[in-house]
Amino acid sequence: MATKKCAVCGKEKQLSEMSKSYPTRCKECVAEYTRLVRQRANNQQEETLAPAEPHIDWEQRRYEIAKAIYPEIIKATHPRDAERVGNTTVLFADVLIKALKGEPEQEKMGKM
Numbered sequence: 001m002a003t004k005k006c007a008v009c010g011k012e013k014q015l016s017e018m019s020k021s022y023p024t025r026c027k028e029c030v031a032e033y034t035r036l037v038r039q040r041a042n043n044q045q046e047e048t049l050a051p052a053e054p055h056i057d058w059e060q061r062r063y064e065i066a067k068a069i070y071p072e073i074i075k076a077t078h079p080r081d082a083e084r085v086g087n088t089t090v091l092f093a094d095v096l097i098k099a100l101k102g103e104p105e106q107e108k109m110g111k112m
């Protein structure tokens with residue numbers, strides 16, 4: 001049975017468990033992400049009196065990080081591994097974004 005590695009949690013998943021909207025992520029991770037976004041939106045509505053945090057476009061940063069490191073990774077890679085390298089690049093970008101956001105990343109780092 002064909003499996004694919006989720007770029008977020010790093011687990012091997014059945015293709016049916018992968019998200020259709022985000023092909024590199026599993027449905028679980030997308031659901032978790034959606035829940036966090038919704039939660040954050042609710043919090044922002046409730047805390048209208050709290051000082052606004054400077055807006056950071058993490059998706060944009062993630063893309064820029066991936067774009068910056070991709071050529072370096074691809075240099076050391078055989079073309080047959082191109083698909084895996086794409087996922088790895090996104091994973092590296094995600095790890096860096098999480099670190100920048102100050103979230104612990106020990107579990108994932110332990111697997112690498």
Ligand SMILES: [Zn+2]
Nearest residue numbers: 006009026029
């Ligand atoms: Zn996942």
